[in-house]
Amino acid sequence: MTVLLEQIAGSAGCLCPQMGQTGQNWSGGTPDALIDHIIERYHTRHRQQFPECIRLATLVEDAHRDKPGCPRGLADHLSTLAQELECHMMKEERVLFPMLRRASVGQLLAPVSMMRIEHEQHREALDHLDYMTGDLVPPQDACRQWQALYVGLRQLREDLMEHIALENNILFLDRSQLT
Ligand SMILES: [Fe+2]
Ligand SMILES: [Fe+2]
Numbered sequence: 001m002t003v004l005l006e007q008i009a010g011s012a013g014c015l016c017p018q019m020g021q022t023g024q025n026w027s028g029g030t031p032d033a034l035i036d037h038i039i040e041r042y043h044t045r046h047r048q049q050f051p052e053c054i055r056l057a058t059l060v061e062d063a064h065r066d067k068p069g070c071p072r073g074l075a076d077h078l079s080t081l082a083q084e085l086e087c088h089m090m091k092e093e094r095v096l097f098p099m100l101r102r103a104s105v106g107q108l109l110a111p112v113s114m115m116r117i118e119h120e121q122h123r124e125a126l127d128h129l130d131y132m133t134g135d136l137v138p139p140q141d142a143c144r145q146w147q148a149l150y151v152g153l154r155q156l157r158e159d160l161m162e163h164i165a166l167e168n169n170i171l172f173l174d175r176s177q178l179t
Pocket of ligand 2 (some may be wrong): 088115119164167
């Protein structure tokens, strides 16, 4: 991430509020524009968000290990989710998205079903993130890095939920109706 999260913690509660909602109606069109948007707005962004959040989680855990509320194990949890998500996004970019662009309608059911199952696993990982962090509310006396970590994680969480919803409810739904 080009701007360190510490530098913006304490200002806006959202890293890029203008990017949270596009307001664009993607339903019913060809998949090309939506796929390009998903890769640029979500896949690329997740690949920037995770390393910075993992870096901050490691710092917070090391500095505050004995403090109540410290999210011990958070860096490991984020690393696991980042690896699983990277594997998932590579499958979309290399296999499923090219099929969708070619409108290979008869072959979509199995890969789309697999992606939906993995989306559910990502949602469960976000639920565990909420559990580990007390719904991403830092203690009142949290240091700047701890606050920055939770600002970044709230944005990451929101982005990933939007990303999943866009694929499940529009990209995959529109295409699966062709099969
Ligand atoms: Fe995706
Ligand atoms: Fe996906």
